[in-house]
Amino acid sequence: MAMGANHKTMLIFILIILILAIVILVGLPSSEPGILMFDQLLRPERDHMYSGGLNPTSLPAYLTDATFPKPPHGSAERIIMFAGKDLRRTDLSRLSQYLLSTLTFDMNTRWPASTTVSGFSPSVWLERGKYPGLRIKTLHAQGVMGQGVEVAVFDKPILRGHHEFKGRLVYRRLTPKLRRRLHFHGISCASILAGQTCGVAPKADLYYIAVPDVGQNFFYYTLAMGELMKINRKLPQGRKVRIVSISDGIAPDNKDRPAWEAAISEARKQGIAVLYSNTLKGFTWGGCPPNRDRDNPENYDYAAYIQDWRKREGLVKPASVIVPADYRTTASNQGPSLYMYWGEGGFSWAIPYVAGLAAMAWQVFPDISLEEILDMLEKTARKTLDGDWVISPIDFIDAVRTSYHVGKTDVHQ
Numbered sequence: 041m042a043m044g045a046n047h048k049t050m051l052i053f054i055l056i057i058l059i060l061a062i063v064i065l066v067g068l069p070s071s072e073p074g075i076l077m078f079d080q081l082l083r084p085e086r087d088h089m090y091s092g093g094l095n096p097t098s099l100p101a102y103l104t105d106a107t108f109p110k111p112p113h114g115s116a117e118r119i120i121m122f123a124g125k126d127l128r129r130t131d132l133s134r135l136s137q138y139l140l141s142t143l144t145f146d147m148n149t150r151w152p153a154s155t156t157v158s159g160f161s162p163s164v165w166l167e168r169g170k171y172p173g174l175r176i177k178t179l180h181a182q183g184v185m186g187q188g189v190e191v192a193v194f195d196k197p198i199l200r201g202h203h204e205f206k207g208r209l210v211y212r213r214l215t216p217k218l219r220r221r222l223h224f225h226g227i228s229c230a231s232i233l234a235g236q237t238c239g240v241a242p243k244a245d246l247y248y249i250a251v252p253d254v255g256q257n258f259f260y261y262t263l264a265m266g267e268l269m270k271i272n273r274k275l276p277q278g279r280k281v282r283i284v285s286i287s288d289g290i291a292p293d294n295k296d297r298p299a300w301e302a303a304i305s306e307a308r309k310q311g312i313a314v315l316y317s318n319t320l321k322g323f324t325w326g327g328c329p330p331n332r333d334r335d336n337p338e339n340y341d342y343a344a345y346i347q348d349w350r351k352r353e354g355l356v357k358p359a360s361v362i363v364p365a366d367y368r369t370t371a372s373n374q375g376p377s378l379y380m381y382w383g384e385g386g387f388s389w390a391i392p393y394v395a396g397l398a399a400m401a402w403q404v405f406p407d408i409s410l411e412e413i414l415d416m417l418e419k420t421a422r423k424t425l426d427g428d429w430v431i432s433p434i435d436f437i438d439a440v441r442t443s444y445h446v447g448k449t450d451v452h453q
Contacts, residue, residue, distance in 0.1 A: 089123060128150050141383050341426060
């Protein structure tokens with residue numbers, strides 16, 4: 041009996057050692073960053089987004105547009121704002137509809153029992169914000185949804201099980217041993233590009249490579265591009281990745297720039313276009329307030345951030361074409377069916393929107409180039425009520441169709 045007990049103890053000890061060895065091999069840092077192929081062994085950390093934002097208890101007792109806090113652009117207080125916050129004891133009744141429309145909140149925000157601000161409805165605004173606007177639904181009704189087009193996003197880890205991507209997501213993580221925390225930025229960009237309800241191209245297949253949130257972004261984007269090209273070589277003809285959307289930009293003096301540009305050059309040889317801040321010239325962001333018709337181009341304006349900056353610097357209006365990015369709703373990492381409303385977006389939200397339009401264009405005309413797509417988007421823009429310019433997806437796709445038919449005619453002449 042003693043021998044049997046000792047034997048059993050020894051087997052348990054050996055099993056524990058084996059489990060520890062597997063955890064060490066998979067989970068500890070290594071000098072060679074690579075793709076995690078055993079995703080189920082490492083659970084990502086939760087999204088700590090709610091640790092940011094404004095603290096409702098620190099708000100002024102008499103809350104008006106004039107007394108409402110104005111944190112710096114880019115700060116956690118301004119970006120996260122009221123997402124996940126309890127506002128039940130906060131009096132919002134003296135805030136204007138405009139200010140309320142610029143807030144950030146989500147489905148876990150708890151609101152006062154009632155407000156006296158006419159037209160303010162968080163649930164309605166959140167639902168409206170899912171729609172990309174500018175008659176995109178007309179194109180979707182015609183079957184132009186990016187179907188059969190493979191797209192990719194490089195960004196920070198996300199909740200890969202969100203319903204927005206059900207059945208259409210290939211998810212990989214670079215260097216899983218480094219900072220696996222989920223981040224709102226990536227899931228927002230992915231859902232704007234190819235989300236089922238928020239996306240410009242809701243039928244496109246999405247390849248998502250998550251990079252660690254540790255800085256050196258373009259070092260890791262370069263590694264991600266190498267991994268994507270490995271995946272792409274194995275994909276059948278007609279199902280190759282067409283575009284990578286990266287909501288980031290690289291400075292001229294960044295030490296990782298030469299390697300990044302070399303990676304882009306190699307990707308182009310595989311037919312992969314790359315869209316990021318440095319390549320999306322001539323465009324900016326803005327939006328249509330939630331109580332206006334977002335199908336009407338006249339209702340769009342430059343982002344409040346751009347308008348404020350222009351006033352401070354005494355600048356004239358930019359000549360850039362507006363891409364919808366403010367007053368949008370995106371998927372959230374907080375749960376597979378949860379969403380977040382962004383009163384203030386950013387250029388990060390504009391880049392995947394344009395990538396989604398490119399996917400729609402390739403569904404119609406597979407041989408068109410990204411350069412031609414961007415040129416057509418500028419040339420088909422519509423005027424806003426203020427005389428500015430905003431993209432027009434309907435006119436853009438019509439131009440792509442015309443180009444396709446002209447190309448077919450030229451070939452047969």
